[in-house]
Amino acid sequence: MVQIPASKVIHIDGSFGEGGGQILRTSLALSCVLGKPVEIVNIRRDRMKPGLQPQHLTAVIAAAAICRAAVEGAELSSTAIKFLPGPVSGGDYVFDVSGKKGSAGSTSLVLQTIILPLCFAERLSSITVLGGTHVPWSPTFHYLKQVFLPILSRINSFIDLDIQKWGWYPAGGGAVTARINPAAEFRPLRITDRGALVRVTGLSAVANLSQDIALRQRDSALHALRHKGIEANIEIVEAPSPGKGTFLFLQAEFENITAGFDALGAIGKRAEEVAEEACHALFRHLDASGAIDPHLADQLIPYLALARGDSEFTTSRVTQHLLTNIRVVQQFLDVGIHLEGKEGEGGHITIRTLSA
Secondary structure, eight states: OOOOOGGGSEEEETTSTTOSHHHHHHHHHHHHHHTOOEEEESTTTTSSSOSOOHHHHHHHHHHHHHHTOEEEOOSTTOOOEEEEOOOOOOSEEEEETTSSSOOOOBHHHHHHHHHHHHTTSSSOEEEEEEEBSBOTTSOOHHHIIIIIHHHHHTTTOOEEEEEEEOOBTTTBOEEEEEEEOOOSOOOOOEEOOOOSEEEEEEEEEEESSOHHHHHHHHHHHHHHHHHTTOOEEEEEEEOOOSSOEEEEEEEEEESSOEEEEEEEOOTTOOHHHHHHHHHHHHHHHHHSOOSBOHHHHHHHHHHHHTSSSOEEEEESOBOHHHHHHHHHHHHHSOOEEEEESOBTSOEEEEEEOTTO
16 A cells, blocks of 8 residues: 555544444545545454454445555454545446355445445446345345435435345345436535424335235234324335345335334244334334434434535434444544434534535
8 A cells, every 4th residue: 555644644443432333434435535545443343243344344345446445454354444545436336245255244334335425426326235135233225215315315415226135134145226326516404393294104024934924013013003193004015035034114204304213023023023113213203303313313424514505403312323423524524513412312413514
């Protein structure tokens, strides 16, 4: 790697805050966008399996590919990398999370790393990612498509997302394709009031399992929703997949924003428990007053920090991921981010950019 003066390198401690892969992904994305070299140490230091696991390594490989970066430390279990980016280049790319080691690592988290920089590429990009599409500790495909991408369109980022095969833990084998259109600039976002609840829709899916499981998930969710006075429409889906899995997704459409909540099945986990988990997350959001759901809030921070103008939003719950992403962004950008609210409670976030 070309030697870069230490003063030009952004140094990130990967163990602060939530201490997980999000620090890596946000750092890589901003390094690509800004053309700033970054060194990340203590990557996932306190996790059961520290360092780069397959999905994290794939994120590094993907980020390096789209900007022809020079990288040191890009190997499984590595706890430190150096990343020297070049210009972001749009185009056609394929990334396989299981390429280095059999894995159901998240396709969504790989996309989370490269969507932001590819918004600033010179041409359209078509990205295929192979791996897990509906796996624990990760935004699911449906959350990205139904919640995350629609709000990106409001800030001038237009992305299409399709699924060819569903991938579950532990088999993986899923496939998603994203088409990312270049954006001249991001618009700011102001949303402090979600408005009234308009409707709740969703889907209950199974792959290579009895459809009765999907029916029980749906019926249990509908019963819980009716108990709260909410009528909903939940579709039954038989998902094409090489593996087995179950999934329930609830989409809450408000007047000003859409929120999403989901739950995954597992061996020994009853269909009714899956429904209860997804419904509980929705009800917790409804009982609070914030506009943005907790999973969306942290994902928006890097985008709005790069927007041309000031942004403001409320969230129903401040999470460790939100706090962590704010800190990472402020190490790359001279941007004012003010958070009112404690972790676990509702929050109000204002972002003041230099370009405002």
